[in-house]
Amino acid sequence: ASLLPRWRGAAPINRAIMAGDAESGVCIMRVTEGLDEGPICLMEREPIGQDMTAGELHDALSSLGAGMIVEALAALESGTLQCLAQDDENATYAAKIKNAETRIDWSEPAKVVHNHIRGLAPYPGAWFELAQGDERERVKVLGSKLAEGKGASGTLLDDALMVACGDGAVRLTKVQRAG
Template sequence: MSASLKVIFAGTPDFAASSLQGLINSQHEVVAVYTQPDRQSGRGKKIHMSPVKELALEHGIPVEQPLNFKSETDRKLLASFNADVMVVAAYGLLLPQSVLDTPRLGCINVHGSLLPRWRGAAPIQRAIQAGDTETGITIMQMEAGLDTGPMLSKATTPISADDTGATLHDKLAVKGADLLIETMDALAEDNLKAIPQDDTLATYAHKLTKQEAFIDWSMDATSIELTIRAFNSWPVAQTLIDGKVIRVWQGSVLAEDTNKAPGTIVKADKNGIQVSCGHHQLLLSELQLPGSRKMSVRDLLNAPKNQALLAVGAKFSDPQA
């Protein structure tokens, strides 16, 4: 068994919780957890803890939630844990150099891409949206630049034709936790070689926004299908018809062209809703109407009012068009 390290963990969502669980199950000691402040969410605006905080409290690990590290008090508290290393995974807070330098071995990051490709906030979704055939996890030594630090380890995962943002997230969360423990064990034995990133190969994974979720039907069907998969389960691809916002959860490309304007419903039956695009067509198979749950088109078209809404000749649109 390798030596044990004293670890501060910093992370917030489910992706990070998987890595925290891996550390808890390992021989390494998690002496403190840092996570984003509790937030209001849902219709009732109830205060919710992050998945990382919930897990830490379950295991009796001290939890800290500073807004930032500008306060000398917060920086002194961090130093007081006397950690060997700080592990960061989807924390959601940029760390100043003073924090990066605090642990004896610095800070390492669990990132959901094969760096230097897809630095930034949404690497999992942007990889799908770009049509990448593989992605993975990179664990890097953190520095002041955004995801620019030297790489300590990598693990590759194929992106399948039916992967969504949600399914790929879950695969990478598990792989990230496994790779983290391997890396931590090697770090404890001083058996790691940091490899600098090639900045000329870098791409940037911009944060997802609700505004970009609306489908531009003038795009080719393949690009739209990739975006639908990437944005499942957030922010979910959307389109307008008759003033109603329809959320699009699943679709497939039909390599057929039509003379209909982009966004026009060409066919609607139990097999799906066939829509004209800038190039080729898209067959929509799972939709969500306002105030309803997501449903297969087969079930959706059982209701006469939905048949009328989604009739042949009706046209989907982008509110920004």
């Protein structure tokens, strides 16, 4: 689910949000040997809201795609389905999400941290470690909003879960403790 040739590959929804894309979409294409390289027959766009998570975008694109399948099959049956080759020069790849990249880097600007969190929510989930005395606990973050705040990166700025980033802050709106 992407606006091909952008984000060919395993994790297009996650990567679009993590990159801060303003929109995504669904393409109906003819399958070829190359990964997501076939000619595009239908394309529909879907805006990505500022706080939209990967799960929410997935659901919106699923709905959009369901209607497009019906349209594509009708056009195929009537002989009116036309497909255009993709511009391979503009291709980008959506690599599978690796566990190592799901950790939150609070030194990044708030916008990057926010996009990272929502691009990984609800699965696999962005996370950070919380010090509890000598113990460290992993906390998964499933929702955030951009916030006004300054402080040392990773510092909790208030009791409402506002965390300082490299530039600005994010408010954690949904967290899940390990276990």
